[in-house]
Amino acid sequence: MTGRHDGGVGGALRRDRFTFGPLEEGEALVEPILGSWEANMDHALARSPIDVCSSRGEDTVVLGNLGVVRVLDVNAGSRDVRVREGDLCLLLPFGRLDRFDYAELAYAYDCPGTIGLLAKRSKMDVRLLLPVPDGTAYSLPQWATYGRYFTAWDNWQKAYGCWRTQVADDDPANHLVFGWGGGVAFAELTLAKRAGFRVAMAAGSDERVAFLQENGITPVDRRRFPGLSLPNRQERADRDWHQRRRASVEDFHGLVNELSDGHGVAIFVDNIGEPLYDVTLAALAREGVVTTCGWKAGMRLSQLRGAECISRHIHVNTHVWRLPDSPGIRDFQETEGWIAPKGSDVIYDFDRVPELADDYASGRIGSYFPMYRVNPL
Template identity: 45%
Template sequence: MTYRARVFALYAGTPGDTLDAELVDETIDLPRPQGDQLIAEPIYGCWAGNMTHALQRRPADICRQRNEPKVVLGNSGVVRVLDVGPDVRDLRPGQLCLLFSASVLDAHGYPIKAFAYDAPGTMGCLATRMLLRAHELLALPDGTRHDLARWAAFSGASITAWSNWELAFGTLRLQLHADELPAPHVWGWGGGTTLATLDLARRHGCRTVQLSADPGRRALIERAGVTALARDQFPALAFDEPRFASDLAYRRAYLDSEAAFLREVERRTGGEGVHVFVDYIGQPVWRATLKALARQGVVTTAGWKLGMSLGHLRATECIARHQFIHTHFARRSQGLAAVAWAEAHDWLPEADPPVAFDRVPELARAHADGRTGFYPIFAVNPL
């Protein structure tokens, strides 16, 4: 017995190919599940930044990285189990689950490679049916009171945020206890995962600010209870070291924007600085982030959108007792804790209205152009 699936596939590029890839609409056959495998049908998927990176082949062509001719992307979503292999014990046909992208794990259960991205042999939810393994799913609470499209957005960004915030906030509290710093200032650059982190920080008594140049996204930030700050007040705040050294006009414009940004930080924090800075951007804002950081402050990330290599002066950071947190998604116990807390406390993102599966290529282009919200949803097999 086989299962037929319609998919949007990403094919490998040729060596040196720098053109954005197109998704290919095609039909494939999936085998009946064996061992710990299962067949599921996606209900909703959420387009995530790693999917856009894959189409842009930056920082890598993941098909070539996996040594596979094509990949089906999509590791954030809600699925319904259709069929299970003989070794699957805790999941049953008809059950609703979240995709859990920790595919290749280390000895302690922390992810090394992500399902439907760089983990070989995995396929994602850009498909009407998908073959996956049991540990790549988390069961949703039976009879959940929350919308499934919101859960689809939650499965990637919010679980990443939970793990990252747990470590970042715990690190801050090792240096400054709650009686010393009852309401830390937590700021963020970035998109949906940053907002999920700041929403969690807000719920833990922190004073939160997220920067965005897009008015629609600022409205979404405000609806989440986080203060939105217009990034376009600081138009040249994108640091380029070679240009800074060679272009006087650029240098002056950058320094003016940086000074304005730091004045705003000082004003909003009463001169304390930012205690936790959530930075999913990287190199263009790294200099400003470090200058804005309070003593005993923490910079935290689980991504590398613009610049995989960063530099800083170790002596300065040691004296300031600055801490640098790097995480990659979450381990299973953290995913389970995040789901339980979200169900109880309504900690789920405000998702975009779902678009039809046929329109996934349009959605991909819109996301790459910054024309979506933080959590773009596509409906595959809506209930």
């Protein structure tokens, strides 16, 4: 992407040549195969919540921090390197780590000097390359969705653990986990389902409603509640709009009560943010948890602190996952089949990446797992 552009989100992308120096110790030359289109790329192109070009002090940034690459060469030096030429690897999106190995800056996003997957060739630290399991039962497109699954794993572990601090021994079958968001929320709800919870998720298209139903998640058609989101500036002065919102919120909470036997949502996975946050909090059960690992539509949230205390609500916020946990999550995916369903992706060729960016920003993609192909397998 370039520092300046005109037009839509896709207009921030420009095909160009770039150069990088020779491999340094512990670096690998890689050939990106498939990249996963993530919300962080949409945020980067929209220059919100930050302008990553300005933040990095760079005029041009190569985006793309989750996907599958082929290793072409390795400069091991004195390091214990566990990748070799020809390996297919998952790129782990860690730029700068904190003292507990969580990400402070994301690779190919706000971390300066990092080169993403929207390039025919790139180089990266071998510590960020996690090999795809030998003889895997799953396709490369299925593995290319790993970023949503790794993120969901970390967020679910924290949210479920917090819920259990207050509800120590009740059967999860008595409790509802609800989500709105995309692929991360879907992956998280499949973990909740494995844990024995009732699970439901909002969806805004026939394709997504059918997909959720096929995968054992109760679909809630978002179109049934057209006034659910907070109003924009023009709508705030419309008295009829406020009546429509009140009706949509009441209808939604009525449905939640039906699904939860009148108790509300035990764990609410809310990766949307501000437009629906008041609805999320009002839908929470006592001792409920609201958990998020993303901010698709609004980062600034407000709440009535006293009400949250009295209801014993726990708020969980996570970002990415812990780097040393990566091999274990990958192995769980392989052995347990916790991975994107076969054929659930949609793939754009490299020349169509600007179109992918615009389709994603406009909500025209039915799949929870959009991706782009850079080089052939």
